[in-house]
Amino acid sequence: MSKLSDRDIRGIIRQWKRGRPVRDLADYHHVSRQRIYQIIAAYRQTGCYPYPQTPGRKPAQIPHETETLVLAAHDQYSLGPTHLEKKIEEVDGMHIPHNTIYRILLEHGRVEVCMKKRKQRKWVRYERDHAMSLWQGDWKMISLDGQNRWLIAFMDDSSRLITCYGVFDRPTTHFTMQILEQGFREYGTPLEILTDNGSQFVSARNPKTADHTFRKFLESHGIRHIRARVNHPQTNGKIERFFGEVERRAHRFGSVDAVVRWHNEIKPHSSLDYDEPAHAFWYRLPPERILGYAQRWMDAQE
Incomplete structure (x- = not known):
């Protein structure tokens, strides 16, 4: 059942005054009819909007x-x-x-x-507004069929869609670029890519300025490389959470491929208003990207 905001309550009263049925109001706001009747009764009694009270006990009066x-x-x-x-x-x-x-x-x-x-600051979700603005990726050692393998995956930051992935015996820059090339062929190139400071992505000697094969690879595709803060895994938290799903479900689903399909197409995500990443990816694309995909599809049909 949904929690009603002040704005929701004002809207309920306005729609009720216009004659909208209580059943329709309850269905639209995902609450019970009894809750709608309570709001209407309180408004009739006081003439004021019955906004939700602040939760918790009120401080006791000090003698x-x-x-x-x-x-x-x-x-x-x-x-x-x-x-x-x-x-x-x-x-x-x-x-x-x-x-x-x-x-x-x-x-x-x-x-x-x-x-x-002081009250704890409300949790803030950091994500890009549009799909293809940023991909975040990383390597993770996982156990598959009793063997330790290395999983590389890249996720669209806005939609949580896994755009490309692969399983290898060892994590290397070559395999990283190989997987990204697959993702680029299917989705195009993102504006930016976020990684940690692993040796597959940056130089161990001087991460900021030293030349690295991965850095040159991204520059050749016109992609800006963003490095996560050192010892701060939360920066890459979305892809880390996906790795946790793979570790928990790979044995049950039988393969990483099955977990990726489940993640992209079946699992509703609370941060996406309980939509699936595969769907959210398309409606979060900026207009210019949509036109580009339409042109690619038309070219492929010819």
Whole structure:
């Protein structure tokens, strides 16, 4: 069942006023009819939009006596909330949690905002708006039929589509370029490619400036190479998650090919509004790419 936002609730009230059936409103917003009736009843009673309340318990009201005691102790001892908690318990025999002391001192401007007590920043998803803007790729050792093999894969950052992949006995730059050539033939060349700082992609001596076969390969195709931050695997997190799927499902599905088909065509992805990567790839293409694919298809028919 979906969680309704303030905007959803305003829309429900407006559509209800225009005579839209409750059944249709419930189906459109993926909620029960009872929930729609609750919103309408609350609006009728108050005349205001019944926006969702902030989850969690509301802070308890601090007694005036407690507030007076804390402020007096702070004036006397000039201690922070944690130490003041111990001092008040020792001297006055009264336990006041340091979080409560912090709230009192903060309200009266006695302390500054503690960054650790601030709400955690909402999780932000970093992805490109359009397909073919960026591919991210990497090598991963996996166990197949009791043997350790090396899997190379590249994923479209926007749609999560696995554009090309291969399994080899060892990870090399030659095999990396070979797999990318396959991907280029099928999908064309992306604007940028993101990799880590492995020796298959960059020079071990001087990653920033030294010539490397892979770097020259990308330059010859007009592709910008982006290197992930050192010791920061989250930068390549999407392809790493795909590797985890391969490790969990390759034995069950019987092959890496089957896992890739499942990932691209069957598995709905929450970041794609529960669409499949193979579908999301096409509707996330920029217009100029769509025209290019149409021209390639027409040329292939001739």
